[in-house]
Amino acid sequence: MSATFSIQPMGRFAGQSQPVKRPKEIACFSYDENHEFRLDDSSMKYYYTPQLGVDLSKGFNTFQKLDDSKDEHLDSLLKTIMAHEKEAGKKIDAHVVTWRGMMTKIMAALFEQQDGFEMNATLYQDCIFIEENNEYKVQSRARENHRGPRRGPPLDVMQFWGYKFETLSTLPNPWAETSREYIENRENQIVNNKEQYCSVVRTGIGKSTLCLGGEVDAIWDSKPHPGQPINWVELKTSAEIRSPGDMDNFHRKLMKYWIQSFLLGVPKIIVGFRTRDGVLVEVKEIETHNIPQTVNSRQGARWNADMCVNFAAEFLEFLQATITEEGIFRIRRHPSSPTIEVFKVEETGHGSIISEEFKNWRIKL
Ligand code: A3P
Ligand code: MG
Numbered sequence: 325m326s327a328t329f330s331i332q333p334m335g336r337f338a339g340q341s342q343p344v345k346r347p348k349e350i351a352c353f354s355y356d357e358n359h360e361f362r363l364d365d366s367s368m369k370y371y372y373t374p375q376l377g378v379d380l381s382k383g384f385n386t387f388q389k390l391d392d393s394k395d396e397h398l399d400s401l402l403k404t405i406m407a408h409e410k411e412a413g414k415k416i417d418a419h420v421v422t423w424r425g426m427m428t429k430i431m432a433a434l435f436e437q438q439d440g441f442e443m444n445a446t447l448y449q450d451c452i453f454i455e456e457n458n459e460y461k462v463q464s465r466a467r468e469n470h471r472g473p474r475r476g477p478p479l480d481v482m483q484f485w486g487y488k489f490e491t492l493s494t495l496p497n498p499w500a501e502t503s504r505e506y507i508e509n510r511e512n513q514i515v516n517n518k519e520q521y522c523s524v525v526r527t528g529i530g531k532s533t534l535c536l537g538g539e540v541d542a543i544w545d546s547k548p549h550p551g552q553p554i555n556w557v558e559l560k561t562s563a564e565i566r567s568p569g570d571m572d573n574f575h576r577k578l579m580k581y582w583i584q585s586f587l588l589g590v591p592k593i594i595v596g597f598r599t600r601d602g603v604l605v606e607v608k609e610i611e612t613h614n615i616p617q618t619v620n621s622r623q624g625a626r627w628n629a630d631m632c633v634n635f636a637a638e639f640l641e642f643l644q645a646t647i648t649e650e651g652i653f654r655i656r657r658h659p660s661s662p663t664i665e666v667f668k669v670e671e672t673g674h675g676s677i678i679s680e681e682f683k684n685w686r687i688k689l
């Protein structure tokens with residue numbers, strides 16, 4: 325059993341965007357400072373403007389870094405969906421359940437030539453569950469780390485800058501409950517990326533209803549009544565823009581920023597611009613919904629948001645037409661390949677994609 329989805333010719337995805345639903349948070353969970361799962365919003369952070377001039381490398385030697393080589397499958401997402409279903413007394417209605425990161429890779433595939441990916445998918449009770457193929461992730465990280473000599477700071481230090489910026493820009497409690505001392509000394513806080521807040525949303529692209537789980541970095545104010553849009557904030561760092569070439573690169577990066585934020589309904593992105601050696605020099609607020617226009621209005625735009633949506637809508641329909649029986653399927657794109665392949669790797673069962681706990685719950689329902 326195998327099928328191929330062509331990315332080329334791209335032109336067929338042009339035109340008006342297929343309908344999209346506004347993402348609505350249906351549940352959430354947190355990982356605490358030891359990366360232990362909690363069915364609550366305890367790790368949610370509050371945005372508060374960072375101080376400029378800070379060296380983002382400061383504290384690298386005390387970084388509490390998550391070991392992300394472990395395969396966590398969809399376990400935390402399924403735990404949270406299960407709790408939501410117990411409360412609602414019925415199954416969620418999604419055609420596809422996955423991490424936001426997987427959907428980002430799919431949606432970016434049309435314009436992202438270099439990136440390959442591998443995912444595992446299984447059909448269970450009329451819904452396709454998709455996880456990252458962990459082996460592939462670990463191997464591609466290793467390849468990246470061993471690519472020949474490069475200029476500039478080590479890769480792990482540069483990665484730390486992103487988490488440092490999060491610590492500099494957030495508070496663990498609302499501003500009114502935070503001391504001035506804490507706010508002014510955030511540059512001395514220990515950076516810990518084991519702690520996360522994850523939002524679980526129901527959303528739609530074209531004819532498909534999706535349930536996505538993904539990390540959100542911070543909230544602007546506080547959570548409104550259930551169902552109302554939430555003022556989430558996505559935090560990003562980027563090299564300061566000094567030339568037209570830098571601007572070009574930044575506009576290309578905006579695609580991933582936009583897709584990532586669009587999928588969870590994050591309305592605002594805060595970019596911390598840094599010098600080449602990692603000093604925070606400027607902070608800019610970007611409205612997610614303005615990004616497609618901003619990019620289109622530039623000459624030689626390299627991507628188009630409507631085309632990303634149309635591509636994703638068609639790919640999701642293809643997936644549902646392809647994965648119609650039990651077993652495990654691989655979704656694979658080789659770097660630079662003009663196709664995405666879907667083929668069976670296990671004839672029966674659901675592997676470790678669906679946890680035992682989730683199966684036991686669904687059997688009873
Ligand atoms: P920056 O985005 O500021 O570079 P996110 O932006 O998704 O909230 O992720 C937070 C940080 O995790 C990133 O900060 C970056 O440091 C690191 N990160 C995320 N995705 C990564 C990837 N694919 N490779 C390396 N680092 C990554
Ligand atoms: Mg994040």
Ligand code: MG
Nearest residue numbers: 541558559560
């Ligand atoms: Mg971020």
